[in-house]
Amino acid sequence: MDGSVAQTLEDGMMMARQRLVVVGNGMAGARAVEEVLARGGADLFDIVMFGDEPYGNYNRIMLSNVLSGVQDTDGIYINPLDWYADNGITLHSGARVTHIDRAARVVTAENGVQERYDVLLIATGSRSFIPPLDNVRDETGELRDGVFGFRTLDDCTAMMARARTSQTAVVLGGGLLGLEAARGLMTHGPSVHVVHLAQHLMNAQLDVEGGAILRAAMEAMGVTIHTGASTACIELDESGAVAGVRFKDGTVLPCQMVVVAAGIRPNVEVAQRAGLTVERAIVVDNHMRCPDDRNVFVVGECAQHRGQVYGLVAPLWDQAKVFADQVTQRNTGSAYHGSKLATKLKVMGVELASMGLTEPQHPHDEVIRFSETRSGTYKKLIVRDGRLVGGILMGDISKAAYLMQAFDRDSPLPEERLSLLFDLGTPPQKVTLDEMPADAQVCNCNGVTKGAIGACVAAGKKTTKSVMDATRAGMGCGSCKALVGEVVEWFCGGTVEEDLSVHYYVPGIPMTKPELVAAVRAQDLRSVSSVFAALAGGVVDAGSKPALASLLITVWADDYVDERDARFINDRVHANIQKDGTFSVVPEMPGGVTTPADLIRIAEVALKYNVPLVKLTGGQRIDLVGVSKEDLPRMWADLGMPSGHAYGKSYRTCKSCIGTEFCRFGLGDSMGFAAKIERRFRGVDSPAKLKLATAGCPRNCSEAMVKDIGAVAIGNDRWEIYVGGAAGAHIRKGDLLCTVDGEDAAMLITSRFMQYYRENAKWKERTYTFVPRIGLERIRAIVVDDSDGIAAELDAAMERSIAAAYDPWKEATAPKTANQFAEILVPAS
């Protein structure tokens, strides 16, 4: 091989490639790099990114959803870590850049990492502004324990932890960020107060009346609002912990935590030290370039363009595009001309849109207003010379898309002003979509235009879901999902294809549950691995295995080939895994009835194995929590009781009240019936857990009306059967399926409903979703009236499943797999 030629070529290529170093891995930095990559930047640059936070890149706008528990932290990542690797980007995360040497073109991070650059992009964003109140910081100058900014994922996590132990939380600042913080904190328990310096909430976006409507909505949800309130200092107790907020008038509001949401300040220090021009933020020209140094660019909240510093996401998309056009030289004519501020959002359940001015400024400014305080609907537009210069929409924001576009484009408004506020004579939607220009933004979170969606459809994506996956439209806050669907439909000209994958039972196999059951029967597929081999091209999807196992058990009962690896760990070791990898042991205790002898045995076992927590469960049983996997079989053997099945997607438990034996109101033997139910269905798998209850009278002490199946005694040996109830993450009163005579009839209906559910519910679909999806009438027809003539089949299938069920704790002495409960010690050689 001719090494010298190869060497020279490689050198030549190295010379041509430039180093692009990006300081900041937030939404601005990452978006700018995405735009560079989209313009073939991977061939031009070696890209290096520095991020202050130890994570990949996440959508900061979504932090309020994380705080309120609507979304978990996983859902907010824009680019996971492998995105950087896939695109050849070097990421230094958790590395704050402290020094830029413009002469040597080298940046240095706090941890000592240095990188040379040809082109530097500063996207350091901003941080929470912390007013200099007494006690807000501790002796080291850090925010005091119990005082929080609301800016980063770490802020969010720390706030959630603190909120759970706080009685009262105070949010300083009644702007958008403060209100979102308040909304999020509410979900964690404390009573929440918002303290706002101005006379009305969100004074940057709303006028007095809009602020009052928002205040009423928030107060209705339990938030206490203090406007016109000036904070003097944070009060501490004798131990130095946060104890309250003191106002300038001397009054004190006691609290255990304070969230400061008093605005943001751009992070400009590193640029300042490097000698770049900094006014309110780092000054840039129309190419997003520093006037002092043509190798340095700035985008995002740390950039000042024509005197403006932006704190919203939309301007950032435009800036990132201009930067990428310039730096890749794809379009050297590209320039940024500033953004008009318009925003659409949802605060505490109130939808609102705001653009430009909130009050008229000139005597001839025209104001168009509609106000209906009862329903919280408020619309106000400010028109100057026939153009929209300001607007507020609350409650009903159906006209927001049109108005925001008219505002952004400065386009002339129709003479009939009323039509600006309301759809008069309801012009068809198609007209507005026809009129919508290609560069109008459909998704503001991810900056996706109508044109981008059109290009995606033209490239062959014909379903809303595939367009969303490809463009990320609708994947931010989600408020534009419906509009994205309409735009896709419009581009498809009515030929939009329904995305069938939402109906698939598991992602990798394009079949609904009934189709899959038919295929499994037709091809005689009795194990999970045979299903993957026959129907999924041999590709095994880990998450689909338990779903398929559940379906096969229901279809084949005792003829199912049980591959243990297809089970979730709980069903491999017959215990419920806990956050630290230990397990819980719950012995059977039908209807919550036990004996002194059993209690003594449970206590002895708990002592012998040093069980750290003994807890009564919601299902009226005893939970021994924190048990190591190795101890499970020994504990079961010592207990000598059957499994309580408190871990699987299966029949779980049947609660009962005290029934007729002692209760002076009891009408039916709920305890005895619960024991019969438990002994019959224990170990029977189902698509999701089944929690049952029996009640001895309609007082419902055992809460039978909010169970998957509940039987309520109403006297004369009659039982009401309720189905589809829930009182967990979701709350729903069960529907009365029927009233029957005698326990035997009640048991038969319970069985038959359960089997119908087992065969027809989707994986993890609880009865509270299943019953309304199928419809109570339809279920009653099949289960009670046998309208389809399948009752006998359902009953027989259930009997077969009951016969196939067994007590898994017997595996204590007869393990099913090698080292089922053990880790393996490799002997030293």
Next chain:
Amino acid sequence: MSDAVAIAIGPLSQIPVGEGRNMVVGDRTLAVFHLHGGAVYATQPTCPHRGGPLADGLTGSHTVMCPLHDRVFDLRTGVGPDCSIAVVPVRVQDGIMLVELATA
């Protein structure tokens, strides 16, 4: 880079097909997976997200899903959605698993 040395960690039959087990090798614990089709992989034992026991996870084709919060890692590269795990080379010779552990 430090040297790697192959250490025999016992017969493959100790791990049921499709499952993982923790194996304690000296002062190190490895999660070792035995997939359908015979592939064998070894990784660090805990998930970097919240410390979930990876050996208790469900396996797919070259993947494992942490049992606590469903993060899926590629067993060949260790790459996960927002964090990654260390993988240790492992091969099977005459039914015996050999891992290549870096010497200290």
